[in-house]
Amino acid sequence: MAKINSFEEINAWKESRDFNKVIYGLTNKGEFEKDFDLKRQIRRASVSISSNIAEGFERNTNKEFIHFLYISKASAGEVRSQLYLAMDLGYLEEK
16 A cells, blocks of 8 residues: 555545535525525535644644544534535525
8 A cells, every 4th residue: 555645645635625615616605605604614614624634644643643534524524414404494405
């Protein structure tokens, strides 16, 4: 297995970066755009996913990296929950 030299090489970080763009796009439309509190919170949680992957990697220890991956996973759960709320409020469709 090849050694990863930077967080930019981590597939989960790359995917979370793309996910951030999707979240920003979704929250800039329709009624979602006007719900400043939910918009701000879901964006922060989304950015937290990629940020924690990067921060954990840069800590240079497996133990801390794993800890930050758990934080990132928790942020992903937070985003999922907020997406359900956005759906319930009619800001998004299930598709």
